[in-house]
Amino acid sequence: QVQLQQSGPGLVKPSQTLSLTCGISGDSVSRNNVAWNWIRHSPSGGLEWLGRTLYRSKWIYDYAASVKGRITINPDTSRNQFSLQLDSVTPEDTAVYYCARSLYGMDVWGQGTTVIVSS
Amino acid sequence: SYELTQPPSVSVSPGQTARITCSGDALAKKYAYWYQKKPGQAPVLVIYEDRKRPSGVPERFSGSSGTMATLTISGAQVEDEADYYCCSTDSSGNPVFGTGTKVTVL
Numbered sequence: 001q002v003q004l005q006q007s008g009p010g011l012v013k014p015s016q017t018l019s020l021t022c023g024i025s026g027d028s029v030s031r032n033n034v035a036w037n038w039i040r041h042s043p044s045g046g047l048e049w050l051g052r053t054l055y056r057s058k059w060i061y062d063y064a065a066s067v068k069g070r071i072t073i074n075p076d077t078s079r080n081q082f083s084l085q086l087d088s089v090t091p092e093d094t095a096v097y098y099c100a101r102s103l104y105g106m107d108v109w110g111q112g113t114t115v116i117v118s119s
Numbered sequence: 120s121y122e123l124t125q126p127p128s129v130s131v132s133p134g135q136t137a138r139i140t141c142s143g144d145a146l147a148k149k150y151a152y153w154y155q156k157k158p159g160q161a162p163v164l165v166i167y168e169d170r171k172r173p174s175g176v177p178e179r180f181s182g183s184s185g186t187m188a189t190l191t192i193s194g195a196q197v198e199d200e201a202d203y204y205c206c207s208t209d210s211s212g213n214p215v216f217g218t219g220t221k222v223t224v225l
Contacts, residue, residue, distance in 0.1 A: 105152040105167035
């Protein structure tokens, strides 16, 4: 049974960097053609896909245009986890952040981390 | 940017059929996925690749596709009350979520 366990701070100051980690059990971050995603659910409404990494003979990184330039997703094969870094955050980045595996759709999700951007 | 449009809300009585639509320019050529989101919980995949149901999802959930994707809940239960999001991919192959539909069962 695949499980994702998220960790990271729930409060970040404006202009600083949001950092979250997603630990994987029951699967491997370097499994071929399986994508590891970050998604957020903001107070204003819907779900927003932020980005993903996957291994396909080499590491591939895809990011949403809305956060490109501020976002970095990194796999950590030694710890079997992947991370999210979002730079220069503003209050508009306040949201519940989720990690998720894509095997056939996003079929396994982390528990979610509420991140508030406030001074 | 690619957009997927859903009705803001759908309301049904218990036992009735709820249908949620998702429209987008490329849906006829791309798979649609559907997620159920309840307050305080992580989203749950209920339909993948237009019409396939993951293990553990009740048979009352079904999906169809064409120029528009549709999620149907046949014989809706009170526990199906949630927000539902469609999801597909843009021209770069990146996931895009729909605007979301609040389903009320009462």
